[in-house]
Amino acid sequence: MSNPTALVAGNWKMNGLTESLAELEALETLVKEGKSADCDVLICPPFTLIGAASVKADAVAIGAQDCHGAVSGAHTGDISAQMLKDAGATYVIVGHSERRADHFENSKIVKVKAEAALAVGLTAIVCVGETEAERDAGKAVSRVVGQVEASLPEGATSAKVVVAYEPVWAIGTGRTPTVQDVAEMHTAIREALIKRLGEDGKAVKILYGGSVKPSNATELMGAANVNGALVGGASLKASDFNGIIDAYR
Numbered sequence: 001m002s003n004p005t006a007l008v009a010g011n012w013k014m015n016g017l018t019e020s021l022a023e024l025e026a027l028e029t030l031v032k033e034g035k036s037a038d039c040d041v042l043i044c045p046p047f048t049l050i051g052a053a054s055v056k057a058d059a060v061a062i063g064a065q066d067c068h069g070a071v072s073g074a075h076t077g078d079i080s081a082q083m084l085k086d087a088g089a090t091y092v093i094v095g096h097s098e099r100r101a102d103h104f105e106n107s108k109i110v111k112v113k114a115e116a117a118l119a120v121g122l123t124a125i126v127c128v129g130e131t132e133a134e135r136d137a138g139k140a141v142s143r144v145v146g147q148v149e150a151s152l153p154e155g156a157t158s159a160k161v162v163v164a165y166e167p168v169w170a171i172g173t174g175r176t177p178t179v180q181d182v183a184e185m186h187t188a189i190r191e192a193l194i195k196r197l198g199e200d201g202k203a204v205k206i207l208y209g210g211s212v213k214p215s216n217a218t219e220l221m222g223a224a225n226v227n228g229a230l231v232g233g234a235s236l237k238a239s240d241f242n243g244i245i246d247a248y249r
């Protein structure tokens with residue numbers, strides 16, 4: 001089976017007002033006019049911009065940063081997967097470490113959210129990653145593989161699910177694991193996916209996330225079993241994000 005098509009995904013987190021859509025427009029231009037890249041491109045703006053972003057986007061897919069696990073109901077302030085789809089999203093991130101930490105979301109909750117996404121036809125980007133203490137204790141691989149096993153939705157296939165490995169200590173810190181560490185972790189995740197999904201596990205995209213920027217993207221994206229990036233800070237400016245997409249040109 002050939003390598004999966006790569007995905008370069010941007011997570012704007014709690015950043016972005018209507019005026020920020022100018023960056024999305026700039027990115028559209030860079031993606032369309034630049035030498036075509038051998039990857040799909042995705043931006044996940046805050047909920048408030050998904051509708052407007054999906055009207056403007058064409059070469060760039062639009063996704064969300066989270067969804068509730070229920071279809072509808074008395075969940076004040078929450079957003080269902082179907083609402084995201086209705087607004088124009090095609091992907092949703094679930095299990096980001098900021099959600100796991102700030103909202104006490106464990107892998108059981110993440111799995112339910114991913115299943116809600118699949119049920120309406122959204123692709124779920126399931127995030128996993130170890131803390132610095134877990135890495136220092138030599139538990140990084142077992143922790144992350146455990147998260148993959150517990151967070152993957154029933155009905156997962158390579159077409160419906162993407163896994164994003166994001167070491168918590170590398171997010172927004174400017175620090176990254178070595179390429180060898182990234183390759184070791186992605187290979188362990190690949191093995192877990194094959195164990196769970198058989199041959200189709202080879203086709204699941206596994207993204208690396210954590211302080212990816214134009215200057216380190218080519219090296220990180222070149223590691224074994226890395227099929228793209230999940231990018232926070234460097235996705236806010238079209239020129240920076242395009243510099244990461246360059247790793248696939």
Ligand code: PEP
Pocket residue numbers: 011166170171172173209210211212230231232233234
């Ligand atoms: C993220 O939060 O998904 C992320 C990878 O952030 P950053 O690129 O800013 O480290």
